Amino acid sequence: RYRLTITFEETAFDCEKEIDILRTENCSLCQGIGCKPGSQPSRCPNCNGTGQVRRVQQSIFGRFTSTTTCSQCHGEGRIITEPCPQCRGTGKEKRQRSILVKIPAGVDDGTQIRLMGEGETGTRGGSSGNLYITLSVRPHQFFTRDGDNILYELPINFAQAALGIEVEVPTLDGKVKLKIPAGYQTGKVFQLKNKGIPHLHRSGRGDQLVTLRVVTPDKLTKKQRQLFQELANSLSPAESR
Structure with missing residues (x-):
């Protein structure tokens, strides 16, 4: 398993990432067999090549047969008398590999990508398993995500809102460009169609939802205060509430 961090933007478009991993592979000298080149494993004399040992026990209740994994060959049915000098008979070695990961548009934080055959190698030259990549998405400066929709908060001053x-x-x-009609208040949501994240397993995209936030200034110049006072005096009581 490998955790890969990507940007918010990279979740919306097909991209490729190269990762470096240290994994177990077949020994390059013995090809995963574990034997010294030119030699072969021999049949285990303890289990006669079956990998299992049968034991028969006699008791007052009768005869009982039990089967256990051979302790000498560990269930493989063969033993290595001349181990490979490079891997010391394990048939495996660690190697650093660079792997190209293709990331489809529409992925999200926690999405898993399976790379067939890029995992740890099997026993005694067996095929390799799979590598699972878990994605971690770096937070965006001002976008957040809700499903395949993108959320964005748009601040404007109340003169612009009016x-x-x-x-x-x-x-x-x-x-x-987005046109904000006069008189809209904080919380008004505008929808930008097809500006969201692409759907992962089907065509189309989500939307971008723009939420209006009217910002009240906390510091005013003398001139601004005078203008606001004139505005307040010109409004009716209902309008000024």
């Missing part, structure tokens, strides 16, 4: 404004909103595909 008058309306056209702004540029960042998306994974670049900036797009």
